[in-house]
Amino acid sequence: MVHTQGLIDAAFLDDPYPTYRALREAGPIHWSEDFFGGAWLLTHHADVDAALRDPRLSAQRTGGWVMDSAANRRHELLGFQQLFARAMLFLDAPEHPRIRRVLNAGFRADAMQRLAPRIKRLVDELLDSVDARSGFDFMQAVARPLPARVIAMLMGVDDADHDEFVDWSDDLAAFIGAARPTLDQARRAQASLVAMSHRFEALLAQRRRAPADDIVSRLLHAEAAGEIQAGPELLAQCAMLLFAGHETTRNLLGNGLRALLAHPAQWQALQRDPTPLPGAVRELLRYDSPVQYTGRRVACEMVLHGEQLRRGDLVLALIGSANRDPTCFTRPDVLDVTRREAKSLSFGSGPHVCIGAALTLLETETLLREVLRRWPRLGLAETAARWNGNPVYRGLASLPLRSP
Numbered sequence: 001m002v003h004t005q006g007l008i009d010a011a012f013l014d015d016p017y018p019t020y021r022a023l024r025e026a027g028p029i030h031w032s033e034d035f036f037g038g039a040w041l042l043t044h045h046a047d048v049d050a051a052l053r054d055p056r057l058s059a060q061r062t063g064g065w066v067m068d069s070a071a072n073r074r075h076e077l078l079g080f081q082q083l084f085a086r087a088m089l090f091l092d093a094p095e096h097p098r099i100r101r102v103l104n105a106g107f108r109a110d111a112m113q114r115l116a117p118r119i120k121r122l123v124d125e126l127l128d129s130v131d132a133r134s135g136f137d138f139m140q141a142v143a144r145p146l147p148a149r150v151i152a153m154l155m156g157v158d159d160a161d162h163d164e165f166v167d168w169s170d171d172l173a174a175f176i177g178a179a180r181p182t183l184d185q186a187r188r189a190q191a192s193l194v195a196m197s198h199r200f201e202a203l204l205a206q207r208r209r210a211p212a213d214d215i216v217s218r219l220l221h222a223e224a225a226g227e228i229q230a231g232p233e234l235l236a237q238c239a240m241l242l243f244a245g246h247e248t249t250r251n252l253l254g255n256g257l258r259a260l261l262a263h264p265a266q267w268q269a270l271q272r273d274p275t276p277l278p279g280a281v282r283e284l285l286r287y288d289s290p291v292q293y294t295g296r297r298v299a300c301e302m303v304l305h306g307e308q309l310r311r312g313d314l315v316l317a318l319i320g321s322a323n324r325d326p327t328c329f330t331r332p333d334v335l336d337v338t339r340r341e342a343k344s345l346s347f348g349s350g351p352h353v354c355i356g357a358a359l360t361l362l363e364t365e366t367l368l369r370e371v372l373r374r375w376p377r378l379g380l381a382e383t384a385a386r387w388n389g390n391p392v393y394r395g396l397a398s399l400p401l402r403s404p
């Protein structure tokens with residue numbers, strides 16, 4: 001085991017993979033002071049996968065963020081803690097499976113198929129508005145608005161409200177993604193969460209009067225059937241879906257397109273024949289995962305690789321490292337869109353495995369197919385892309401592109 005400190009610097013935030021490699025080679029488990037005042041880091045694929053399935057590790061972990069950021073002012077952040085902690089991502093059984101059952105239906109393959117033509121229309125609208133010849137920022141013009149509009153459409157949020165929702169959600173991502181959140185980040189996240197839930201309350205009231213074919217109406221139906229509780233439990237799921245629905249997909253679109261354009265032979269091969277695109281999207285997810293790690297709290301004392309994990313300890317499952325583990329992937333640092341090894345942990349594993357995976361894959365494939373068709377000579381502009389500096393939600397702040 002290595003004791004790490006000072007792991008997260010600018011070089012790590014730009015490219016964490018050399019650090020992951022060094023940690024992986026040094027052993028499967030380390031103690032790090034860099035995260036939330038101290039956490040266990042799991043570096044190997046097998047352990048990350050097992051941890052996400054292990055009932056001795058609890059998904060209830062939001063208290064750590066709040067305590068870490070608020071020091072002696074925890075009372076200020078009670079609103080955040082009480083609301084967001086109810087989201088199913090942070091719950092164990094029996095609450096978690098009860099809520100997951102309600103939401104599953106909204107994300108099934110048939111629901112996705114019904115969405116496909118609407119997603120294609122949105123992709124066309126966004127790409128039509130871009131002047132690719134003179135250059136554009138892909139993040140601002142496409143990667144940011146597309147997933148936000150898709151998840152808003154799915155949930156029943158009004159078009160006019162997108163930008164505000166995205167800004168609120170960015171504040172949540174900055175807080176949740178920080179390895180050591182500051183009080184200021186926590187306050188902003190709380191204010192945004194409260195604003196978001198007020199807007200959802202208004203939408204819920206509307207849908208109570210006139211239900212529609214959207215997730216908010218589905219949640220209300222479940223509330224009437226006694227499957228989900230009105231108030232914070234219901235609002236927390238709305239906020240979580242909206243947040244999870246676009247922070248991550250945005251970064252898959254950006255990281256994925258950047259990686260493809262940096263490998264022109266693979267870009268050109270897909271252009272000649274886009275048939276392998278679904279596999280290519282999986283490889284882009286593995287290669288530069290939009291979620292780099294997730295956490296669990298130790299609920300029962302346990303020993304892992306000889307280390308004693310105590311009740312309450314935080315365990316971070318390093319998905320970004322697992323996806324580059326050479327025991328699972330041949331030449332893991334190489335992007336290979338024809339790769340068949342499908343063990344990437346980018347969507348997690350076990351009971352909390354991503355509910356939005358099919359939606360994300362559909363969005364990304366639809367977009368990339370259209371970009372490949374429209375702009376065969378698309379390339380990275382001279383101005384370099386900028387990373388967002390978020391160690392969890394790894395993504396680009398800007399991705400300047402040009403199609404001569």
Ligand code: HEM
Binds near residue numbers: 240289
């Ligand atoms: C590239 C896109 C995405 C990635 C990489 C991703 C990744 C993940 C990961 C790693 C988890 C598991 C977290 C854990 O176990 O702690 C997760 C869970 C979740 N994701 Fe995603 N996600 C993506 C897109 C989406 C979308 C589009 C939605 C919603 C529409 C979504 C909603 C959720 C929800 C609600 C959970 C919690 C599931 C549960 O607790 O049962 N995600 N996601």
